[in-house]
Amino acid sequence: MGSMQGKVVLVTGAAGGIGGAAALLFAAEGADHVALADRDAERLEASAEAVRAAGGSASAHAFDVTDESAVAAWVDDVAATQGRIDAAFNNAAINHPSTPFHELEREVFEEVIAVNLTSVFLCLKHELRHLVAQGTGGAIVNTSSGAGLVPAPGQPHYTAAKHGVLGLTRLVAREYLRHEIRCNAILPGMTDTPMLRGAGDELTDRVQEMVKRATPNGELLDPVDVAAAAVWLCSDAARRVNGQSIVVDGGGILH
């Protein structure tokens, strides 16, 4: 029996990368249904189709995670069509090229905070609304980053947002313990996803240099290895793990 047997799971940022890998893993672990969300409708549908092709049940909802009414409608729709929700992986995010702090435009700072932090607040709010009303407990995982612990040079927005995700995670873990709703965070190291490769699908010299320094064997992480931690935290095998931040980087942060 898979570790997610009988569970309905929500995943944001599911059009590819870590979220896409997680959607496949949740299904492979026996989830009843995986509800995939992303703003990239075309890649999202392909990701949902991959879950179905592997024998899973999947739905695709394309919307912007900073839009509260869209987030609320998604969670409401999944709960209505599937009868409940059990777990959620709040994972969508963006990044921007590194910029000296004193040159960073306020608009860019606010955009990254909106997508990488406010969206996590919105997803948590509406997921908790359902989980509390259901009274069935539940498990939520938020994606932070190594930048949630150690500042990423030239990334004030990303660093602030990912630190903030850890704060929200701990607050929810503490306040919803009495509802048996767990909330944890994963902190990926440098992982081979579209976010890191950028539009040209090429690793820039700067990224390649960072990979050499920040990973134990000089290689990017496989998204599946990061997703596996999120799936475990959502499963009952992690039922006593709450409010924790799990770094998944092969030990790179220790370098």
Ligand SMILES: NC(=O)c1ccc[n+]([C@@H]2O[C@H](COP(=O)([O-])OP(=O)(O)OC[C@H]3O[C@@H](n4cnc5c(N)ncnc54)[C@H](O)[C@@H]3O)[C@@H](O)[C@H]2O)c1
């Ligand atoms: N790749 C890495 O090295 C790395 C390292 C640390 C943390 N992370 C984190 O991992 C998570 C997943 O990133 P990834 O590496 O798989 O990158 P990715 O770019 O493949 O995935 C992010 C997904 O989020 C979606 N998204 C972005 N803005 C959105 C919005 N406003 N509304 C809806 N969807 C939106 C994108 O379309 C994309 O599919 C992110 O939270 C990222 O910050 C990644």
